Structures are given as structure tokens and as C-alpha cells.
Amino acid sequence: MDFHSNQAIYIQIADLICENILTGKWQPEERIPSVRELAVHTEVNPNTIMRTFTYLQEKNIIYNKRGIGYFVADDAWDTTRDLMKLKFMKNDLPYIYKTMKLLDITIKDLGDLFQQLGKERS
Amino acid sequence: MDFHSNQAIYIQIADLICENILTGKWQPEERIPSVRELAVHTEVNPNTIMRTFTYLQEKNIIYNKRGIGYFVADDAWDTTRDLMKLKFMKNDLPYIYKTMKLLDITIKDLGDLFQQLGKERS
Amino acid sequence: MDFHSNQAIYIQIADLICENILTGKWQPEERIPSVRELAVHTEVNPNTIMRTFTYLQEKNIIYNKRGIGYFVADDAWDTTRDLMKLKFMKNDLPYIYKTMKLLDITIKDLGDLFQQLGKERS
Amino acid sequence: MDFHSNQAIYIQIADLICENILTGKWQPEERIPSVRELAVHTEVNPNTIMRTFTYLQEKNIIYNKRGIGYFVADDAWDTTRDLMKLKFMKNDLPYIYKTMKLLDITIKDLGDLFQQLGKERS
DNA sequence: GTGGTCTAGACCACC
DNA sequence: GTGGTCTAGACCACA
Numbered sequence: 001m002d003f004h005s006n007q008a009i010y011i012q013i014a015d016l017i018c019e020n021i022l023t024g025k026w027q028p029e030e031r032i033p034s035v036r037e038l039a040v041h042t043e044v045n046p047n048t049i050m051r052t053f054t055y056l057q058e059k060n061i062i063y064n065k066r067g068i069g070y071f072v073a074d075d076a077w078d079t080t081r082d083l084m085k086l087k088f089m090k091n092d093l094p095y096i097y098k099t100m101k102l103l104d105i106t107i108k109d110l111g112d113l114f115q116q117l118g119k120e121r122s
Numbered sequence: 123m124d125f126h127s128n129q130a131i132y133i134q135i136a137d138l139i140c141e142n143i144l145t146g147k148w149q150p151e152e153r154i155p156s157v158r159e160l161a162v163h164t165e166v167n168p169n170t171i172m173r174t175f176t177y178l179q180e181k182n183i184i185y186n187k188r189g190i191g192y193f194v195a196d197d198a199w200d201t202t203r204d205l206m207k208l209k210f211m212k213n214d215l216p217y218i219y220k221t222m223k224l225l226d227i228t229i230k231d232l233g234d235l236f237q238q239l240g241k242e243r244s
Numbered sequence: 245m246d247f248h249s250n251q252a253i254y255i256q257i258a259d260l261i262c263e264n265i266l267t268g269k270w271q272p273e274e275r276i277p278s279v280r281e282l283a284v285h286t287e288v289n290p291n292t293i294m295r296t297f298t299y300l301q302e303k304n305i306i307y308n309k310r311g312i313g314y315f316v317a318d319d320a321w322d323t324t325r326d327l328m329k330l331k332f333m334k335n336d337l338p339y340i341y342k343t344m345k346l347l348d349i350t351i352k353d354l355g356d357l358f359q360q361l362g363k364e365r366s
Numbered sequence: 367m368d369f370h371s372n373q374a375i376y377i378q379i380a381d382l383i384c385e386n387i388l389t390g391k392w393q394p395e396e397r398i399p400s401v402r403e404l405a406v407h408t409e410v411n412p413n414t415i416m417r418t419f420t421y422l423q424e425k426n427i428i429y430n431k432r433g434i435g436y437f438v439a440d441d442a443w444d445t446t447r448d449l450m451k452l453k454f455m456k457n458d459l460p461y462i463y464k465t466m467k468l469l470d471i472t473i474k475d476l477g478d479l480f481q482q483l484g485k486e487r488s
Numbered sequence: 489g490t491g492g493t494c495t496a497g498a499c500c501a502c503c
Numbered sequence: 504g505t506g507g508t509c510t511a512g513a514c515c516a517c518a
Contacts, residue, residue, distance in 0.1 A: 347454060
């Protein structure tokens with residue numbers, strides 16, 4: 001977790017969970033780690049994890065079985081993808097478009113930058 | 123101004139001003155509208171505008187002549203561009219890269235999306 | 245059982261049992277299904293069924309014969325009915341009254357709604 | 367607030383707010399008391415009030431203006447009413463129907479009970 | 489063991 | 504002044 005990010009921690013963790021779902025690491029109907037487990041693992045207060053869960057449950061990405069734990073929703077993959085796509089299209093895309101135009105960055109430039117990013121990580 | 127955005131109002135206004143500088147709408151050494159004018163125009167508390175100015179002054183994009191007003195700095199164009207580029211490279215690029223990968227959006231797709239955006243605006 | 249309900253599972257099961265008693269499906273002094281049977285049937289942890297039994301025993305609706313099983317109490321029908329009535333009068337009625345008022349639902353409307361419900365089930 | 371209710375306090379407060387909206391006491395676009403004010407008034411921890419607000423914002427009943435406070439949403443009345451009606455129809459109605467049948471309470475009886483309730487309060 | 493709620497108190501960004 | 508986030512710790516109901 002990045003404790004200095006302007007992004008709230010509980011959102012950062014939610015994003016991580018969404019990533020795990022999108023990449024297939026966590027399958028539908030699979031139980032996800034308990035509040036306490038995640039709290040230890042991420043070195044964050046259990047309340048904060050709880051907040052993440054409440055947030056994701058509201059979005060129908062995970063659901064709760066009383067006294068047992070939280071589970072990946074059956075259609076979590078679609079839901080997550082749709083949500084992320086909506087956000088990207090509505091919020092990010094116009095910003096990216098505008099910024100690239102202001103900075104004179106072309107699509108081709110972006111492709112090159114991506115390649116460099118890809119290399120760095122490999 | 124978008125009062126529902128998670129972006130601080132004073133930042134939103136700062137971005138608008140930077141845009142005006144980058145597009146050449148506001149030239150170096152040109153006086154920019156007064157706090158009051160901007161406050162009325164954007165329907166925002168004057169304090170908030172003041173904060174924008176302080177923020178931009180710190181970044182050497184505008185400067186103040188006591189009792190007269192705020193002016194676009196001589197090298198504001200370069201400064202603004204550098205700052206924006208830095209932010210784009212360091213913060214935005216990795217996020218865009220990752221998100222596009224997760225959503226299976228290719229560079230080519232992005233180009234098409236840009237074209238659509240461009241058409242809508244024209 | 246509804247694992248998503250905010251009603252505790254053991255209460256949900258207790259309600260089911262009470263219903264069976266009130267409708268006469270389970271007669272006084274009749275043996276009720278074993279913890280295991282109910283657990284399998286309702287797909288619930290046996291501990292939870294046990295809790296239901298303890299709960300109903302406290303309320304003198306069922307009683308236990310050691311090593312044999314649980315039985316419907318002799319006056320279970322009266323007890324159950326009284327309890328349910330008390331709850332309805334004290335808790336439910338004020339809520340229903342208030343909600344119907346807020347929603348502009350009249351007694352007559354309610355009658356119509358009941359008729360529809362009755363038809364659906366028949 | 368009823369601190370012994372099985373209903374969470376933050377939900378109780380949310381219900382109160384919804385009532386104020388439905389009865390027209392709080393009009394659309396009107397600012398609602400601040401977190402701290404409500405906390406003092408209800409003798410509850412500010413965090414709990416905050417939770418109520420987050421909860422209601424999620425349901426599009428109130429919204430936030432950065433640094434200013436929370437406001438009743440423009441269409442809060444409709445939203446609230448729809449939500450409450452949905453809950454009543456889907457959750458409460460079947461329960462009421464079933465319970466009244468089990469207890470041999472007729473619609474007419476209910477009408478009488480309501481009249482008594484009405485008198486007590488006046 | 490699981491989650492859920494609440495408190496008290498801190499710190500921060502924002503208007 | 505406003506809300507927002509986080510922590511620490513407590514207590515409870517539930518499976």
C-alpha cells in the first residue's frame with residue numbers, strides 16, 4: 001500500500017482485489033481472505049479492510065455469507081470490467097486526449113512509451 | 123466547476139488556467155482576471171481562487187504585482203508544459219498502461235476512440 | 245436459507261419451525277427432525293441448528309429428551325402464537341402504520357395487495 | 367436513538383433523515399446539518415454520522431459539496447419513496463401477509479388496530 | 489473462527 | 504468552519 005498516495009488506502013485495496021478478479025486469480029464464488037488476514041497482510045487496520053469490503057459489496061463485486069466470510073460474486077468479472085471500462089471511457093479518456101494534445105504527444109509516441117514501460121518491467 | 127469531483131476545486135481551476143496558458147490564450151506578462159472576477163465567473167468562494175493563485179505562484183507559473191494583480195510569468199509556457207509532462211509520465215502513463223492491458227484496449231483502439239472524441243467536439 | 249438476509253440464520257430456521265407448529269403440521273409431543281437432518285436439509289452448519297433448538301427451548305416451544313431428540317412442547321401452539329402476536333403488536337404494527345402513512349398506502353390498498361399475493365401463491 | 371435496537375444506529379439515523387425528506391421538512395437542494403452538529407444533537411460519534419451520510423450518498427439521496435456540506439438531492443423525494451416502497455413491497459408485505467394469516471388477523475382488524483394507534487398518538 | 493458496529497481521537501485537505 | 508480517512512481498541516452477534 002502507498003500510504004502517501006492521495007488515493008485512499010481502502011480504494012487502493014479495492015483496486016487490488018478488482019485486479020485479482022480481472023486477471024482470474026480469484027475465481028467467482030471463491031472465498032476471499034478474511035478481514036483480519038488481509039489486515040495483517042497489507043499492514044492496515046482491519047476497519048480499513050472492512051471499509052473496502054463494504055465498498056465492493058455495494059458494487060456487487062463481492063458478497064457476504066453470514067459468519068463465514070466474503071466471496072467473489074458470480075458475475076464479478078463482468079461487473080468489474082464494466083465499471084472499470086465506464087470509468088476509463090468517461091473520466092480518463094477525455095483527460096488523456098486533452099493532455100496528449102496539449103503536450104503534443106501522438107498515438108505513436110504513446111505506443112513507444114508503452115514499449116519502454118513493458119521492457120522495464122520484464 | 124464540478125463540485126462532485128474528487129478533484130479539489132482549486133486544482134480544477136489551476137488546470138483551467140494552465141490550459142489557457144498552454145494554448146496561448148493567455149500570453150506571458152499578460153494580466154489574468156482578478157480573484158473576484160474569477161470567483162464570480164466560476165461560482166466559487168474567493169478564498170478558493172486565492173488558493174489557486176498561491177498554488178500557481180509557488181510553481182512559478184504566475185506572479186503577483188502588489189495592488190495590481192496577477193500576471194502570467196515570462197516562462198510560464200515552458201514551466202507549465204514541463205510540469206504537466208512530468209505528471210503525465212510519472213503518474214498517468216503507468217496507470218493508463220495497466221488499465222488498458224486489463225481492459226484489452228490496444229493502442230489502435232485508443233486511436234479510434236480519440237478520433238470519435240475529436241469528431242464529437244468539432 | 246437466505247445467507248444474504250440481515251436476519252440471523254438460526255432465527256430464520258426458528259421461524260420456519262414455528263410456522264410448522266402454528267399450521268399444525270407438527271403436532272404437540274411430536275418429535276422434530278434431528279439436528280443432522282435439519283442441517284443437511286437447510287444446508288446449514290449443525291451448530292447453527294443447535295442454536296435454533298436452544299433458542300426455542302428457552303422459549304418453551306420445544307423440549308429435549310436426552311439421547312432421543314427434540315419434541316414439540318405440549319402447549320407449543322399457544323406459546324408460539326402468543327410470542328408472535330406480542331412481537332407483531334409491539335414491533336411490527338407501529339412500523340407498518342408509520343410506513344404506510346409515509347407511502348400513502350391505505351388499508352384498502354393493503355387489502356388489494358394481499359389479494360394479489362394470495363393469487364400468486366395459489 | 368435507540369442504542370439497544372438490533373437496528374444499527376447509522377441506519378436509524380438514515381431513516382430519520384429519509385423521513386424528514388419524505389415529509390417535506392427538508393427540501394431538495396437544502397443543506398442538511400453538518401456531521402458535527404448531528405453528532406452532538408443525536409449524541410452519537412461523528413464517525414457514525416459520517417457513515418450515515420456515506421450510506422445515503424451511495425443511494426443518491428444526499429450529495430456533497432466539497433468543503434461546504436451535504437445537501438438533499440434534487441430528486442431525493444422520489445428516490446427515497448421508491449426505495450422505501452420497494453422494500454415494503456418486497457420484504458415487508460409478504461411477511462405481514464403471512465404473519466397476519468398465521469395469527470388470524472384480518473384486514474379489518476388491522477384497520478381497528480391502526481385507529482387505536484392513531485388515537486394514542488393524538 | 490467470521491463480520492459488524494461504535495467510540496475516541498488523531499491528522500489532513502479543503503472552502 | 505466543512506468532510507474524509509485512518510487507527511486502536513472495544514464489544515457483540517453469528518456460524
